[in-house]
Amino acid sequence: MLSNVIPILLAGLLTENMILSKFLGICPFLGTSKKIDTAFSMSVAVTLVMIIATAVTYPLYAYVLTPLNLQYLQTLLFILVIAAIVQLLEITLKKYIKSLYNALGIYLPLITTNCAVLGITMLNFTKGYNYFESLVNALAAGLGFMLAMVIFAGVRERLDRSDIPEFLKGLPITLIAAALVSLSFLGFAGIGG
Amino acid sequence: MKNNKYLSFFTNGIIKENPVLRLMLGTCPTLAVTTAAINGIGMGVAATLVLIGSNLVISLLRNIIPDKVRIPAYITIIAGFVTIVQMLVKAFLPAIDASLGIYLPLIVVNCIILGRAEMFASKNPVLPSVLDGLGMGIGFTATLTLMGAIRELIGAGTLLGLPVTVNFINPMIVMLLPPGGFFVFGILVAVSNKLASAKGKKTVDCNSCGNCPMKDSCKIESEVATDAQ
Amino acid sequence: MNSILFFKKYFDVFKAIIVLTVVCLVISAALAVTNNITKDKIAEMERASATAAMEALIPNGEYTKTDLSNIKEIENADIYTVSKGDTTVGYIVTTAAKGYGGDVKVMTAVSSDKKVIGVNILSAADETPGLGQNATKPDFYNQFKNKTSGVTVVKNGAENNEINAVTGATITSRAVTNAVNEALGQLEVYLNSITPVTPEIEFDMEVQYEE
Numbered sequence A: 001m002l003s004n005v006i007p008i009l010l011a012g013l014l015t016e017n018m019i020l021s022k023f024l025g026i027c028p029f030l031g032t033s034k035k036i037d038t039a040f041s042m043s044v045a046v047t048l049v050m051i052i053a054t055a056v057t058y059p060l061y062a063y064v065l066t067p068l069n070l071q072y073l074q075t076l077l078f079i080l081v082i083a084a085i086v087q088l089l090e091i092t093l094k095k096y097i098k099s100l101y102n103a104l105g106i107y108l109p110l111i112t113t114n115c116a117v118l119g120i121t122m123l124n125f126t127k128g129y130n131y132f133e134s135l136v137n138a139l140a141a142g143l144g145f146m147l148a149m150v151i152f153a154g155v156r157e158r159l160d161r162s163d164i165p166e167f168l169k170g171l172p173i174t175l176i177a178a179a180l181v182s183l184s185f186l187g188f189a190g191i192g193g
Numbered sequence B: 001m002k003n004n005k006y007l008s009f010f011t012n013g014i015i016k017e018n019p020v021l022r023l024m025l026g027t028c029p030t031l032a033v034t035t036a037a038i039n040g041i042g043m044g045v046a047a048t049l050v051l052i053g054s055n056l057v058i059s060l061l062r063n064i065i066p067d068k069v070r071i072p073a074y075i076t077i078i079a080g081f082v083t084i085v086q087m088l089v090k091a092f093l094p095a096i097d098a099s100l101g102i103y104l105p106l107i108v109v110n111c112i113i114l115g116r117a118e119m120f121a122s123k124n125p126v127l128p129s130v131l132d133g134l135g136m137g138i139g140f141t142a143t144l145t146l147m148g149a150i151r152e153l154i155g156a157g158t159l160l161g162l163p164v165t166v167n168f169i170n171p172m173i174v175m176l177l178p179p180g181g182f183f184v185f186g187i188l189v190a191v192s193n194k195l196a197s198a199k200g201k202k203t204v205d206c207n208s209c210g211n212c213p214m215k216d217s218c219k220i221e222s223e224v225a226t227d228a229q
Numbered sequence C: 001m002n003s004i005l006f007f008k009k010y011f012d013v014f015k016a017i018i019v020l021t022v023v024c025l026v027i028s029a030a031l032a033v034t035n036n037i038t039k040d041k042i043a044e045m046e047r048a049s050a051t052a053a054m055e056a057l058i059p060n061g062e063y064t065k066t067d068l069s070n071i072k073e074i075e076n077a078d079i080y081t082v083s084k085g086d087t088t089v090g091y092i093v094t095t096a097a098k099g100y101g102g103d104v105k106v107m108t109a110v111s112s113d114k115k116v117i118g119v120n121i122l123s124a125a126d127e128t129p130g131l132g133q134n135a136t137k138p139d140f141y142n143q144f145k146n147k148t149s150g151v152t153v154v155k156n157g158a159e160n161n162e163i164n165a166v167t168g169a170t171i172t173s174r175a176v177t178n179a180v181n182e183a184l185g186q187l188e189v190y191l192n193s194i195t196p197v198t199p200e201i202e203f204d205m206e207v208q209y210e211e
Helices: A002-015 A026-031 A036-065 A071-096 A098-111 A115-126 A131-159 A171-186 B002-012 B027-032 B037-060 B067-092 B094-103 B105-109 B111-121 B126-156 B178-198 B214-228 C002-057 C132-136 C138-144 C170-194 C200-210
Strands: C062-065 C078-084 C087-098 C103-111 C116-123 C152-154 C162-164
Touching: A002 A131, A026 A098, A026 A131, A026 A171, A026 B027, A036 A071, A036 A098, A036 A115, A036 A131, A071 A098, A071 A115, A071 B067, A071 B105, A071 C002, A115 A131, A115 B094, A115 B105, A131 A171, A171 B178, B002 B126, B027 B094, B027 B105, B027 B126, B027 B178, B037 B067, B037 B094, B037 B105, B037 B111, B037 B126, B067 B094, B067 B105, B067 B111, B067 C002, B094 B105, B094 C002, B105 B111, B111 B126, B126 B178, C002 C103, C002 C116, C078 C170, C087 C170, C103 C170, C116 C138, C116 C170, C132 C138, C132 C170, C138 C162, C138 C170, C152 C170
Parallel strands: C152 C162
Antiparallel strands: C062 C078, C078 C087, C087 C103, C103 C116
């Protein structure tokens, strides 16, 4: 079992990083990575939703859609399930775990349209993972998301204090910095392969 | 006069409000699939078809769908069109399906489509909505194709699969890899900002949340949650 | 009276539920219709591309998919018997191995004397463009011709049963090689299952005991 888990974790964290190599979840990556603590909270919320979404969508696809030969409803069903999960999670946190809601609540509605969440629920099937491996994959992808967000937030906090050519100010320099962070992650190629 | 108005619905998305370079929407597919110009065209056309279809239907239903459930309703409609386009691509253009892979079904969460549904189709009649979808789609396709062409030319020395510089310049493969995507996009945004500021327009800033289609619903959804309490 | 009040109060909720349900039903129906129209076409395209790939490896044969449901050792592989007239000219095996970004699907044509006739990379879309995807070029996959079970990858200077890796894409090269070795192994299992091992070996052992 462990021999399956480690390659999946390494892939999710480093070589197949959601943001830096699969380009999923770029909007929150650019939008909420200005400060390290915001980046961290956003990634915790994303990881949480990814795991719950995988836990729900996997059995739905494997034991409901596949036996009924309705695989073509995958996209429709998955996105609605994710939207429902996000909404329910928000209401539950607000009612029962107020402190967690205060920390993560404002990020939750943004996650519905986060392609990283829908992406991971679909990738579980294209990669042929079983239920347990899919859950590990969701955790790994979430942690990879967090790693990229936190590292990049650190880079951006320094970027704010740098002298940048006028025409590169703002988004362009942010994207170029992302290119350099992504380049450094290329160095992990082959780990766990 | 009237014709001009319709024309502007159409041209709006191509340059003035180019979804990728001016509104900062749909960045994920822009970065992910543009390793070759042909992929940019494929993704662009697929998204355009979805955009026209969803804008048409959402505009038709704009007075029927209650405000509270509009986001789930829009998502359902968009997911329907995405799946239809996906099945058609699989049936008639399997090569495009293989190269776009998972990014084809992910059009459903492409912010351009939900964004136009929220900002335009839900407030405008059918014809302008369709024209808006077409214009936005063309703007998206053009940007993706341009970016795909740049990355393919520098990274592989070819253009649409035909050799251009590959025979006498060693291609810079890094342009096809993820860092190349971020880099080329950064440069494109810089050029677009430069052109915009030369015309006295606002440059796009880092806060991509500003144009996120969920921006308004963030507040609305927490209000719904308050009501439920 | 009460029921009217009740209805008024919850009218918005009912309306929302009904609209959402109707939208869902209509969209699902539209999908079912499209699926019905396109599914034959999709299956036909898949069959046509599979046949074209097999034609490229062993031309003008008759390709019969073998029933592997009784052989539990064979997993994730398809075996086709290729015959011309009444004679079996070879076998085509499809296998997959984990590459850099996902599975690399490979079709291997094997002659009756268990040598590789040719290799066709069916899908390497998840491999890195410009590096791993170069494995789909003939320069690489033609190296497998006439190799036998247990092919290994070297960086360069391949001899005997070795092949040269694609520059900068050792993982993809290894994946293709693994898939080819897997194909040869699975075919061996299949051939053994249809022609049981002759009892000669047991006979030898008995002789040894007597000595």
